[in-house]
Amino acid sequence: MKRLPDTELEVMKALWATGPDTPRALLEARLAPFGWASNTVNTYLSRLADKGFVAVRREGKSNLYTPLVGQEAYQAFDSRAVLNRLYGSPRNFVAALARDGMRQDELEELRTLLDQLNGGQSQ
Amino acid sequence: MKRLPDTELEVMKALWATGPDTPRALLEARLAPFGWASNTVNTYLSRLADKGFVAVRREGKSNLYTPLVGQEAYQAFDSRAVLNRLYGSPRNFVAALARDGMRQDELEELRTLLDQLNGGQSQ
DNA sequence: GCTTATCTACTTCAAGTGTAGTATAATAAT
């Protein structure tokens, strides 16, 4: 797996949110804020297909794109890549966030998760 | 500030580790594993200078490059960018790591940090 | 059946990135 560029990732996020869908529906339902031409969305979907991130199937007049890589799998891969690239450890990543000022609610949410992660696993 | 490409980031990491240094010294001391030609390192340093990440000063026969952006500042910026790009919150980032299997020592280190972060701040 | 709208496939193009080559200036060696 390879890390995706920003625009392709935005398209994947849209696909993850809606499930299999056509370019136009994706653009209207989720990608409108970017102001992309419909050809642009098509280009990004083609590139994602080339990279094996989505499957294409003909659905009547349109193409239907289906995500082949799930959001959770991609995030699991990407988060580790982020650590390897610059932080080395989860600790250092969170410390960097904290230096920039992590919000109180973010901190609490994280703490709750950590409790769960450790609760589920005995020493 | 803008996020740096992989290779330029590697050069910055070397600079952060050694402090102000010449291209050749950086290559030999920290960048050897990449197998880059010395011209390559020079190119990356020039690009970093263009982007304002390092300062150049003539030191005798060589250039001396000094980081202008500190590692902590860059990490604070980058870590937040990582969240905005894909995860939304620190919680979701750590959850993604956990799905891939966070190591026990990483988890404990993180827990220790969280204790410190909350220890310093009541409630 | 011809016109119009829609979609996809293919092409384009500029900027950024990865990697290094060339040309030239400066230094060191004899």
Place this chain on the structure above:
DNA sequence: ATTATTATACTACACTTGAAGTAGATAAGC
């Protein structure tokens, strides 16, 4: 001073990314 070494500045070049245009197939309207 001539030669060899070293460093830098500039150029090159393929590939990727961001963004869309064009051409041709298809379908829908009338």
